[in-house]
Structure formats: structure tokens, C-alpha cells
Amino acid sequence: MPRAAGGLGSLWATMRHLRRDSGVVRGSKALLAMNQARGFDCPGCAWPEPPSKERARFEFCENGAKALAEEATVARATPELFAAATVDELRLLGDFELGQLGRITHPMILEGRTYRETTWEAAFRLIADELRAAGPDRSMFYTSGRTSNEAAFLYQLVGRMFGTNNFPDCSNMCHDSSGVALSEVVGIGKGTVSLSDFEHADLILVVGQNPGTNHPRMLSTLREAALRGATIVAINPLREVGLTRFSHPQKPLDLLGGVALAKHFVQVPVGGDQALFLGISKAVLEAELSASGGRGGVLDARFLADHTDGFVPWRAHVLAMPWETIVARSGVEEAEIRALADLYVGSRNVIACWAMGLTQHKHAVATIQEVVNLMLLRGNVGRPGAGLCPVRGHSNVQGDRTMGIHHLPRPAFLDALGEVFGFEPPRAPGVDTVRAIHGLEDGLLRVFVALGGNFVSAVPDTERTMRALERTALTVSISTKVNRTHLYPGAKALILPCLGRSEIDEQSTGPQFVTVEDSMSMVHRSQGVLPPASEHLRSEVAIVCGLGAALHGSSRVPWRELAGDYAEIRDLIAMVVPGFERFNERVAAPDGFQLPNPGRDRSFSPIGGRAKFTIATPPELALPPGRLRMMTLRSHDQYNTTIYGLDDRYRGIRGERRVVLMNTADMAERHLIERQVVDLISEWSDGERLAEAFIVVPYDTPRGNCATYFPEANGLVPLDSTADRSGTPTSKNVIVRIRVR
Numbered sequence: 001m002p003r004a005a006g007g008l009g010s011l012w013a014t015m016r017h018l019r020r021d022s023g024v025v026r027g028s029k030a031l032l033a034m035n036q037a038r039g040f041d042c043p044g045c046a047w048p049e050p051p052s053k054e055r056a057r058f059e060f061c062e063n064g065a066k067a068l069a070e071e072a073t074v075a076r077a078t079p080e081l082f083a084a085a086t087v088d089e090l091r092l093l094g095d096f097e098l099g100q101l102g103r104i105t106h107p108m109i110l111e112g113r114t115y116r117e118t119t120w121e122a123a124f125r126l127i128a129d130e131l132r133a134a135g136p137d138r139s140m141f142y143t144s145g146r147t148s149n150e151a152a153f154l155y156q157l158v159g160r161m162f163g164t165n166n167f168p169d170c171s172n173m174c175h176d177s178s179g180v181a182l183s184e185v186v187g188i189g190k191g192t193v194s195l196s197d198f199e200h201a202d203l204i205l206v207v208g209q210n211p212g213t214n215h216p217r218m219l220s221t222l223r224e225a226a227l228r229g230a231t232i233v234a235i236n237p238l239r240e241v242g243l244t245r246f247s248h249p250q251k252p253l254d255l256l257g258g259v260a261l262a263k264h265f266v267q268v269p270v271g272g273d274q275a276l277f278l279g280i281s282k283a284v285l286e287a288e289l290s291a292s293g294g295r296g297g298v299l300d301a302r303f304l305a306d307h308t309d310g311f312v313p314w315r316a317h318v319l320a321m322p323w324e325t326i327v328a329r330s331g332v333e334e335a336e337i338r339a340l341a342d343l344y345v346g347s348r349n350v351i352a353c354w355a356m357g358l359t360q361h362k363h364a365v366a367t368i369q370e371v372v373n374l375m376l377l378r379g380n381v382g383r384p385g386a387g388l389c390p391v392r393g394h395s396n397v398q399g400d401r402t403m404g405i406h407h408l409p410r411p412a413f414l415d416a417l418g419e420v421f422g423f424e425p426p427r428a429p430g431v432d433t434v435r436a437i438h439g440l441e442d443g444l445l446r447v448f449v450a451l452g453g454n455f456v457s458a459v460p461d462t463e464r465t466m467r468a469l470e471r472t473a474l475t476v477s478i479s480t481k482v483n484r485t486h487l488y489p490g491a492k493a494l495i496l497p498c499l500g501r502s503e504i505d506e507q508s509t510g511p512q513f514v515t516v517e518d519s520m521s522m523v524h525r526s527q528g529v530l531p532p533a534s535e536h537l538r539s540e541v542a543i544v545c546g547l548g549a550a551l552h553g554s555s556r557v558p559w560r561e562l563a564g565d566y567a568e569i570r571d572l573i574a575m576v577v578p579g580f581e582r583f584n585e586r587v588a589a590p591d592g593f594q595l596p597n598p599g600r601d602r603s604f605s606p607i608g609g610r611a612k613f614t615i616a617t618p619p620e621l622a623l624p625p626g627r628l629r630m631m632t633l634r635s636h637d638q639y640n641t642t643i644y645g646l647d648d649r650y651r652g653i654r655g656e657r658r659v660v661l662m663n664t665a666d667m668a669e670r671h672l673i674e675r676q677v678v679d680l681i682s683e684w685s686d687g688e689r690l691a692e693a694f695i696v697v698p699y700d701t702p703r704g705n706c707a708t709y710f711p712e713a714n715g716l717v718p719l720d721s722t723a724d725r726s727g728t729p730t731s732k733n734v735i736v737r738i739r740v741r
């Protein structure tokens, strides 16, 4: 990302001057409505809200408040502001500065190298014309997980009626590894726990996740569990502060020192989890063999016999794996692995939580399945107080998938869609994010449409993606704020500004609400309270409907009526998506409703009624000489590619994001000193990638590992370095070397 360049200071001064402030504080009223039954869902993470009667008056966290402030800003990126700079000039601004430009106020079209105001009707006409000219196979429809169920459902309908399954999604870079892994072994690509299960768990594993920053409301849940006596184990290369101690900002006594959360911290090196979990299972199996003369009692034999497949061959595989191999490949000592197994066996109800530390690896799917293997051993799936908990990122990323945003849709979903809307949906698989970038690069994908998100900065191989996007005939971004993707336009380009979650969505039949699905499959409503940032904004639903009408006409789908009354959209969803029967009626309940889950109810119906053990051999951790394994992380001051500030408070880093966190022994080996500026080079079969000027920060990481921030280091992630079977870029596992400047 460009940081400093000639003339930047004056450009920024001009831009700051032009971002029109109305001077009114918009935030506080909205905060009171956030995560309340009649308010709106926090645009931050997907951690569920407690039942409304138990909800605090303030059900939000510091980072939720920042997310809201970012959306409810009074700064405005007006047509005058856009007119003052070309896209090439705007590229000189950093991501933080781009965000500071504020909310986009008008639909904008690129003319020459500058965005100018346009009309909605002209924009829809242009998109429809360009889509028709390109054809369905040469068009793509990206989605980011903030989009509501209603908008997502209609968006996939527009694309599928057009004839494509090209729906790359932020999930491709996020929890797809969890989705693929869990669908195969428990029959649903979602978690199996509810929030109430945390009240009954006595062991909670938090693996590859930094909830203190990314899911702060989860800390309240962990705090309650810890106070009740549950054991929390953090498995992470970094000793994340938010995981070890937590002072609830709204519980005065906590300010005296906070509640100790994770009693056990396992400093697994990056990528060691698969072997670690296999090792824990091996120790559990050995305990079973030695218990009561081999007659066991350690395992849940009834569950294994009645509800699982593949236990016997898997057990043989695990017992045959030598401890030396497990220790070498996990980077964790045998005694520590055995201690974890003792904790596991000594706990009645266990919940395993994980996030990007497990999903963004080449072996992510196998790793998650190794977690499931362990959980199955004692029937810790589909039982109160126990289960699998992939903690989702974007607040409706799970719901978007449920609504059919998928490049590999289920045949039954397409059947229902085709039947309800009277067309033959495309059956050929679409492209995921990485394939989409190849398609753009090869000139095969000509039209890029994005419902939210910031494609260029979120995907791997930044420079390559920028060039690829510029090859298109048309780029369309449906956005709230200016981001880097807008600055790499195709031959033609549109920015369509939409309402945010926090804003009042007034349509012809009155104010509307939308629905979202949280990480635990609860579907509930979300309704904004703030006046829209500009009178020219349209809701995401209205924009998708406008596009549908321009592309398809209104004979088959009454786009205009749907945009006027979202309840009608929900009636259509109820006809297509299983679990949404009587949608409008059930979502009227204050807490909404929970979707059926064949993992939670132990029916495992989509995979023949039994959960599956999976056999895999963990990878070696060895690195070529002089190399480090790099993970890319979020700081405490960002929401993905949106940068709120330059500090990372819990990790003690201030004022700088171009940093590389290193073990002091790895620094000494390279004769590096604190704050030295270095370049990072990643290596892949297609060549090297360079990221210049990172400041070395000594940090408690395992030897051989280092860490940088996303998105600054995305240019180092090779496009084709992806997870087996899920295709997720390996953002937590990039081999780099360090070049002294």
C-alpha cells in the first residue's frame, strides 16, 4: 500500500477540507439501539446477542462502537471531493485516510480518471448493457458478509437468472475451510453450539482466535464461564492479552483487575495445530487403553457406536503415529499435549472455538477435521454444553451463504429457486475469489460487481489483483465508503452508495427492517435508527432490485414491489430456503429464531446419519534455511481493510502498521535491532514478491514465526497458495525471508 509520496501532504489537506462535515454527532442515539431487539445488528462481528431479556442496556463493545462511528461519521465524500482528485491521486492516500473521506453521497461514474455524479437510472442501464455484452460466464458478483439476507437472496437471484454461479465471497478468504470441513464430517458447514451452551461448558478451547480484538462480546461470555469455574485454554502462537484477562467495561468491580480468562496458554507455532490435535487424541486413546485394564470408560463408546463412522481405522492411524513425529510437527512438547488430554478427559462438556488461525492454512480443512475427531471421542458434538464453534467474522457472512451466495450451490437449492421463479438456474460451478482473480487477469471475466467489501485490499497478491481488475470492461462497487477497490477501475466504473445498517430504510410501504443470521444460526431482525447519510442513497435491496429490473424486466419478479416491502422478499425466501418457513411471523419474535442444525441435533442427516472420523497426516513444520513463517493479523484498530487508527493497544504497538513482529532469537540471527526497517520477500513457484519498509518489533512469537498486519502484507500472499479443498488463501502461512535495507 502506498504510504508516503510527493505531494501527499497537500493532497490530504485538500481532501480533508472537502470532506463535508455537517458538524452533528450522529453516533450516540445509534449506540443505544445497537444489538437491541428493535434496533440494528452491530456491523462488527457475528458473535450472537444474549436473549433480549438478559441483554444489557449497552450491548456493544469498544470495537462495535468504532465500527458504528466509521459508518455514522459526519464526513461526506461528495461529488466535489471526487472532482478534486483523479483515481491515481487518490491512490496516494493510505487506507486510514481513504476511510476518513467519509460516506459517499451520490452514485458516481468514472469519466476519464475522475469519478463524477450520475443518476441511478443511468447506472442501472450501464450495468445491464455491459452484463449483456459480456454474458453470464464473463461476469462476476462478489459479496461481502455485511449484506442482509434480503439483499443477498435477491442478488443471487439476479445473477442466477442471468445464468451464472460466479459468486465469489469474502467467505472464500475466511471460514470456507470450516464450511468445507464441517459439511463433510457433521453434515452442516456451521457451528453446532448455541450461546446458552457456554453456560454449561466446563472446558472451552479458543484456538487461533483473538476475541479481545475481533469478538469482544465473546469475552463477556468467557468471563461468565470463567467465574463459574470453567477452564479456558488458549491455543495460539501469540499470548493475546485479551484472552488472558478481561475487565468488563460495564462491570465496575472488574476494573480492579479483571477476571482471569485462559488459565492455560499453549504457544503452538503457526501451522502446528493439526499435529497438536492429533496428539491430544492419541493421548486420549492411550488413556482409554490403560483405563480399567483396557475396558475404557474414557471415550463415549455409545456415541461412537451409534453416531459415527470411521472410528476404528482412524484410531489405528493415530495410535501408529510416533510421538516424536507429533512433537516435531506440532512444535509442542509431549508432556504439554498429555496435560491438554487430561483436561479434555476430565471435562464433561467441551466447546471448541476457532477462527482465522485455523482456516487460513494449506491444511486448514484437515486441521479442523482433526479438532472434530477429538470432539467426537467423548461425544462433545450435539449435546448441551458442548460442540463446535467456528466464530464467524462479518456480521451476516453466515446468512449470506444460507441465502445462496455460493459458487458451488447445492442442487436442491437450485431446484427450489428454479421452481419458485420459473427458470432453469445454471448448474455449472462458478468461480471462487482466487479463481475470479485468475479470470480477471486472463481477461475472461469482463464485468465485476461487488455488493460491499473491498476486493483489492482483502484478497491476496494485491498488485496482481489491481492490474487484473483494471483489465475489465466495467467495475461496480456498491459501497458505503471510499475504498481502494474504487481506485482500480475497469474501462468503465461505477460506485453506488448505499445505506448502512444503522440508518433508517424508508420505502414506499414504510420503514423496513432486514434480517441477519449470527454465528450460532439465530436469525433476527435489524433496523436502523439514524437518518441516511445522504438523501441520494438507496438501500442494498433497492439497488439489487434496480439492477434486477434493468437486466431482467419485471415480468417474472416484481422487483419494484419487493423493494417497497421487504416482507414480500421474506415470503419468497420462505418458499426457497429450508428452515425459513413462516419467516415473517417467526422473525417478529424479539430474539428471532434458530435454524435447524443436523450437527446440533445429532441427526447428521445430510451425510447419511453419522458423523465421520477423518484420517490425515499432519505436515512437517520445517522451513528452508533463513526463512520465517509469516501470519497476517488484524490490529485492535481496524475492521478488515477499514483502518480506524494506527495503534494496536493490546499488543503494545503504537502509531505504526507497517511492522513485522519477530522473536528476538530470529532477530539476533539476522543481526536485526529493534525498529530497524527491513523488506519482506515471499517466495512461490511463480517467483518472488516484495513488500518494502517494515519496522522490526521484538515480540513473544515462537521461533521461526513472524507476524504482519492485514492488508499491508497481502501483496506477499501468493495467489495460488491456497488451502486444500476450500481454496482459502493461506494468509496465516506465508514463507518469507527478510532483506536488510
Ligand SMILES: Nc1nc2c(c(=O)[nH]1)N[C@H]1C(S)=C(S)[C@@H](COP(=O)(O)OP(=O)(O)OC[C@H]3O[C@@H](n4cnc5c(=O)[nH]c(N)nc54)[C@H](O)[C@@H]3O)O[C@H]1N2
Pocket: 044, 045, 046, 063, 174, 207, 208, 209, 210, 211, 213, 214, 215, 235, 236, 237, 238, 240, 268, 269, 270, 271, 272, 273, 355, 356, 357, 358, 392, 393, 394, 631, 632, 633, 634, 635, 636, 638, 639, 640, 641, 732
Ligand atoms: N474489531 C474487529 N473485529 C473483527 C474484524 C476486524 O477486522 N476488526 N474482522 C472480522 C472478521 S471478517 C473475522 S474473520 C474475524 C477474525 O477474527 P480472528 O481470527 O481472531 O482474527 P485474526 O487477527 O486474523 O487472528 C487470528 C488469530 O490466530 C492466531 N494464529 C495465527 N496463526 C495461527 C496458527 O497457525 N495456529 C493457531 N492456533 N493460531 C494462529 C493469531 O495469533 C491471532 O490471534 O473477526 C471479525 N471481527
Ligand SMILES: Nc1nc2c(c(=O)[nH]1)N[C@H]1C(S)=C(S)[C@@H](COP(=O)(O)OP(=O)(O)OC[C@H]3O[C@@H](n4cnc5c(=O)[nH]c(N)nc54)[C@H](O)[C@@H]3O)O[C@H]1N2
Pocket: 143, 144, 145, 146, 147, 170, 171, 173, 174, 175, 356, 360, 393, 394, 451, 452, 453, 454, 455, 457, 458, 459, 460, 478, 479, 480, 481, 482, 483, 498, 499, 500, 501, 540, 632, 633, 634, 639, 640, 641, 642, 710, 711, 713, 714, 717, 731, 732
Ligand atoms: N492477508 C489477509 N487477508 C485477509 C484476511 C487475513 O486475515 N489476512 N482476512 C480475510 C477475511 S477473514 C475476510 S472476511 C476478508 C474481508 O473482505 P471484504 O469483506 O471484502 O472487506 P471489508 O474490509 O470487510 O470491506 C470493507 C468495505 O465494505 C464497504 N461497506 C461497509 N459497510 C457496508 C454496508 O453496509 N454495505 C455495503 N454495500 N458496503 C459496506 C465499505 O465501502 C468498506 O470499504 O478479507 C480477507 N483477507
Ligand SMILES: [Mo]
Pocket: 170, 173, 174, 175, 392, 393, 394
Ligand atoms: Mo472474515
